[in-house]
Amino acid sequence: MLSPTPRTRHRRMKDNGRTDRAFLTEVLAAGLVAHLGVVIDGHPMVVPTVYGYDDQRIFLHGSAASRSLTAGAEVCVTVTVLDGLILARSVFEHGINYRSAMIYGVPEKINDPDDLLYGLRLLTEHVAPGQWDYTRRPSKKELAATALLAIPLAEASVKISDGPPDDGDGPDAALGLWAGRLPVVATWGAPIADPLLPPGIEPPPHISARTGRPITG
Structure with missing residues (x-):
């Protein structure tokens, strides 16, 4: 605790x-x-x-x-x-x-x-x-x-x-307006190589595997 x-x-x-x-x-x-x-x-x-x-x-x-x-x-x-x-x-x-x-x-x-x-x-x-x-x-x-x-x-x-x-059971519920939550979903993009990186050097697996995965747990 x-x-x-x-x-x-x-x-x-x-x-x-x-x-x-x-x-x-x-x-x-x-x-x-x-x-x-x-x-x-x-x-x-x-x-x-x-x-x-x-x-x-x-x-x-x-x-x-x-x-x-x-x-x-x-x-x-x-x-x-x-x-x-x-x-x-x-x-x-x-x-x-x-x-x-x-x-x-x-x-x-x-x-x-x-x-x-x-x-x-x-x-x-x-x-x-x-x-x-x-x-x-x-x-x-x-x-x-x-x-x-x-x-x-x-x-x-x-x-x-x-x-x-918090206003779903209050007077404003009678307004007929949409209310709810808008989640934030952040993901890692595809790796972008250093412009000075020689050809043929690929991202290591631990980096490339993060593509498309959530940034936060």
Whole structure:
């Protein structure tokens, strides 16, 4: 179970709140982009980035020169998956169906070489499963230019909305207007080769097999 704290307690739309830790894993598995919220020089900054995760931590990476990837100060990481639109009879009742997670914590900069490779592998495999073993591993110079942060998954809030409009049994039902849900279905397209790729080099199976498949789980 997710441990409630003053920051993660569900106050609004409590029915959408989830406390089972399995829902946090579901959101992290389905998403691809996280937004890292930090305060830099007294000003808020929100940075989009890819991520990886295991049972205990979420990993974020970027340039070692990035000011947003600073350890020691508290941050908030959000992951949101859009599942569809809720189209009601009135504008007031419109909304979206989504899966979202907010993670609070103090990031740790990963310096241990083995842990650094572990986190980068998780990040790579989350975005493109099979790619870590297919491509060249990072060199020492590349690792030195890379910052990797790990944030514990100890304090997190999860909300999921997956229902129909709320005005089906109200006065607006008499308007005779269509209402319902418009799902979002995103799929991977066919691979497009690098223009400088020599002829005869085909996409590896783990990449070509994703064509036409859903982007999110």
